[in-house]
Amino acid sequence: MSAPQVLLRPMGPGDHDRVLVWRNLPEVARWMYSDHAITPEEHARWFTGALADARRRYWIIEADAQPVGLANLYDLATEHGRAAWAYYLADPSTRGQGIGAFVEYWVIEHVFGELGLNKLWCEVLIGNEPVWRLHEGFGFQREALLREHVLKEGALTDVVGLGLLARDWAKARAASRARLAARGFDLPV
Template sequence: MSTVEPQPPAPHTVTLHPVEEADRLRLFTWRNSADVAPFMYTDHQITAEEHNRWFDGLGQDPSRLYWVICLDGVPVGLANFADIDLKNRRCAWAYYLASPSVRGLGVGSFVEFWMIEYAFNVLKLEKLWCEVLLSNEAVWKLHQNYGFQQEALFRGHVIKEGEPRDVVGLGLLTSEWAARREAMRARLADKGYVA
């Protein structure tokens, strides 16, 4: 009697598509969810009016770009560039995964790679930077794995749940990414992702 070796699970497919009208309610729900709100700078529940004002402004501000992250075709999060400064060739970026069930699958790693590549190869920037709550250690450590350097510790920078919270400022230069890129691509390939 022969035994059948278990096959590894099929790799997931991560894609990003520009935010569109069909995402309006989804983003509103995500932003106010208990899985996302604790990692944002603001604590209050976003009202429908606030959200609609923000959403209606998308595409009108050339310094901001937004994408919905999909896992196997299912929307699972949001990624964005902000403060795109073509003169100084830099911008900020952020992302969130709206469901804890997709965390640990390598989705964040794929998004990190994709966004870095877009910043340096499409927008032709020299620097990508971000700010992360110090308590969100998993995310700022992921950034560091991709070559981001801690450039600042903003003490008591935001008020969360009535208390001042520290924020880590991180930055990545295109020259640093060039030295890290292939190693990070190989790590994604080990997880079954093609970047």
């Protein structure tokens, strides 16, 4: 079985309504820091800010030409050589196909290659073990356990902080690339 064709394209005005629906899906919202249903007005403010903020970048993840999720950089601090990132797959049918791993590889390559940064970091709710383990598989190291950091469903929950340095990626890149190639993904050179 061949891997889906995955593309990350910049988020644009035409993605406004789709992203609002995605942000409110229970399977997406369960791993976000917020717990409430996002209103159209709240989303409009966020969306406008997301497109205008130079310290953020958003991409729509497409699999076989269909929009299936969102990836982003935030707290992009070129003066410090770092950025944070997050992503989600909104379409449950895409999970388990390696799309998240492809997105991870693409974002890492973008951060250390095109942007020339030194560090990529992220925060993941402790209960989202498949995602923080995926990050570790790409060379991320656990740098923090933020205890009782986020209120989710009425309970305080821990957050795992993970970081990847450019020099760590240089060591992990070949193995990560080989795993994706073995799954049939077409990777840029």
